[in-house]
Amino acid sequence: MSFETPDDRRYLESHEWTTTDGDAVRFGISDFAQDELGDVVFVELPDAGDEVTAGEEFGVVESIKAVSDVYAPVSGEVVAVNEDLFDAPELLNQDPYGEGWLIEVEPAADADFDALLSPDDYRDQIE
Amino acid sequence: MARRKPPLHAVHEDRGARFTDFGGWDMPVEFDSIRTEHSAVREAAGIFDVSHMGEVEVAGPDATTLMQRLTTNDVTALDPGDSQYAAITDAEGVMHDDTVVYRLPDGTPAGEAADGRVAAGRNGDEPAYLFIPNAGHDDEAYARWVEYRDEHALDADVELTTGEWAMVAVQGPDAPELLFEATEVGSEGIESTAGGADAAAVRDLSKFEATHAAVAGVESWVARTGYTGEAGFEVLCPTPDAEAVWDAFDCQPCGLGARDTLRMEAGFLLSGQDFDPDEEPRTPYEARIGFAVKLDTEFVGRDALERQKEEGVDEKFVGVRLLDRGVPRGGYAVTDGPGGDADDAEDGEETTGAEIGHLTSGTMSPTLNEPIGLGYLRSEYANAGDRVGVVVRGEEKRAEVVIPPFIDT
Numbered sequence: 308m309s310f311e312t313p314d315d316r317r318y319l320e321s322h323e324w325t326t327t328d329g330d331a332v333r334f335g336i337s338d339f340a341q342d343e344l345g346d347v348v349f350v351e352l353p354d355a356g357d358e359v360t361a362g363e364e365f366g367v368v369e370s371i372k373a374v375s376d377v378y379a380p381v382s383g384e385v386v387a388v389n390e391d392l393f394d395a396p397e398l399l400n401q402d403p404y405g406e407g408w409l410i411e412v413e414p415a416a417d418a419d420f421d422a423l424l425s426p427d428d429y430r431d432q433i434e
Numbered sequence: 435m436a437r438r439k440p441p442l443h444a445v446h447e448d449r450g451a452r453f454t455d456f457g458g459w460d461m462p463v464e465f466d467s468i469r470t471e472h473s474a475v476r477e478a479a480g481i482f483d484v485s486h487m488g489e490v491e492v493a494g495p496d497a498t499t500l501m502q503r504l505t506t507n508d509v510t511a512l513d514p515g516d517s518q519y520a521a522i523t524d525a526e527g528v529m530h531d532d533t534v535v536y537r538l539p540d541g542t543p544a545g546e547a548a549d550g551r552v553a554a555g556r557n558g559d560e561p562a563y564l565f566i567p568n569a570g571h572d573d574e575a576y577a578r579w580v581e582y583r584d585e586h587a588l589d590a591d592v593e594l595t596t597g598e599w600a601m602v603a604v605q606g607p608d609a610p611e612l613l614f615e616a617t618e619v620g621s622e623g624i625e626s627t628a629g630g631a632d633a634a635a636v637r638d639l640s641k642f643e644a645t646h647a648a649v650a651g652v653e654s655w656v657a658r659t660g661y662t663g664e665a666g667f668e669v670l671c672p673t674p675d676a677e678a679v680w681d682a683f684d685c686q687p688c689g690l691g692a693r694d695t696l697r698m699e700a701g702f703l704l705s706g707q708d709f710d711p712d713e714e715p716r717t718p719y720e721a722r723i724g725f726a727v728k729l730d731t732e733f734v735g736r737d738a739l740e741r742q743k744e745e746g747v748d749e750k751f752v753g754v755r756l757l758d759r760g761v762p763r764g765g766y767a768v769t770d771g772p773g774g775d776a777d778d779a780e781d782g783e784e785t786t787g788a789e790i791g792h793l794t795s796g797t798m799s800p801t802l803n804e805p806i807g808l809g810y811l812r813s814e815y816a817n818a819g820d821r822v823g824v825v826v827r828g829e830e831k832r833a834e835v836v837i838p839p840f841i842d843t
Contacts, residue, residue, distance in 0.1 A: 345464060345467055345468055345691070346467050346468055346469045346800075348761060348798035349759065349760065349761045349798065349805075351760075367827070369761045369798075370468075371468045371469065371691065371695060371797055371798055371800065372463075372464075372468060372691050372694075372797070374761070374763065393759070
């Protein structure tokens with residue numbers, strides 16, 4: 308099975324992605340991750356204004372069969388939360404890189420995107 | 435230790451199944467998605483490979499006595515072709531496993547039941563049984579039976595035949611019709627099956643009845659039993675014929691994931707999870723399967739259970755339905771309820787309720803789209819509609835006690 312791994316993002320070994328452009332970046336989980344989890348039924352996310360720290364958990368994604376923490380690719384302040392997921396968690400399965408995004412973060416000044424996995428590195432990891 | 439593979443393993447791999455270890459077996463957990471598979475069983479039909487379930491055959495002059503002493507139900511109530519649910523308890527009344535006991539046609543020698551009808555009568559009119567321990571519990575059951583037989587000098591043969599049987603479950607409102615069609619062909623070697631006699635026999639089965647019948651021409655043991663809360667059948671056939679039987683049913687293949695969510699909605703116990711002699715020692719009364727305990731029979735654990743029945747149980751197996759957002763899971767604590775109103779709980783205030791039990795299973799119910807759990811609560815809180823709390827990652831969620839099943843079965 309092959310999974311989508313868009314080239315315009317960076318990844319974590321734990322299967323989260325982040326965009327890299329703009330004042331605020333978006334976090335989500337990869338196509339591989341949503342497939343592993345199966346039907347997502349519940350998402351717990353921080354509130355706007357909360358701080359997240361690179362490498363630390365910022366939320367929880369639960370499928371019918373599993374509970375999974377999600378980790379922040381970079382540090383920063385949460386500026387938006389995808390509240391659509393509370394009523395429609397299946398968006399994570401249907402569109403993990405689009406409508407299934409989790410939170411929007413204003414990266415801290417020292418946020419280090421270069422330390423994250425490139426799309427090629429991440430593809431190597433999941434293949 | 436290498437995982438055991440069910441006879442259909444390669445077939446499932448070709449179908450793109452995802453696998454998991456269960457009771458030492460490498461079993462399909464998901465073919466498409468749990469939700470898809472679950473809904474198929476509730477609305478139409480699904481087929482499960484349950485060949486990881488164990489088989490033990492018992493036959494001989496004292497077979498009935500041996501079965502009676504080691505299971506909690508009343509085996510003497512069974513005629514050939516009947517079956518019953520039972521627990522296997524130790525002297526303290528603690529459940530080691532639960533099982534379905536089938537009475538086979540008289541004279542079926544232990545170890546030869548997979549031969550089908552031709553095996554009946556080989557052993558005169560001696561009683562014969564087949565029972566189904568859960569995955570990974572068959573060695574223990576076999577050892578328990580042999581040890582008890584030898585200790586009490588009973589005249590019965592006991593054979594562990596898990597490897598000789600494949601087992602599939604066809605479940606759902608459309609399952610009976612699929613079974614009737616698959617048994618219409620009869621068996622080439624057995625004249626009496628011509629003209630749809632097997633289909634007629636299968637059609638006549640009531641719940642918990644079983645019969646030999648040819649499924650897609652394969653001599654099988656067909657039982658009107660299941661683990662989903664839907665109409666349906668379980669089919670046991672010889673291992674080499676597993677694929678022919680599997681292919682005879684044109685319906686959604688289902689994995690252990692959907693099997694688990696379906697059984698939770700129906701409120702059925704999962705051995706090793708909802709009870710376990712080491713991790714979750716429970717008696718049948720605590721586990722709410724007192725209907726499978728017949729105290730007027732003699733069995734290992736009877737005296738302890740009689741005492742418990744008189745004294746009452748401290749904790750009982752019940753369901754809970756979360757009223758707040760969240761998903762209950764096995765291991766979560768249950769409290770006597772959040773101290774404040776729902777908003778306090780949502781804000782993640784400290785747990786204020788006192789612990790009154792814990793969950794052993796839980797999920798988001800695909801049928802109800804509600805978070806449901808199963809577990810043990812102190813008896814005074816184990817009433818339908820009682821408000822309790824479930825601690826989800828340190829946050830106390832409001833919940834309501836439900837006496838399972840959660841769905842109409």
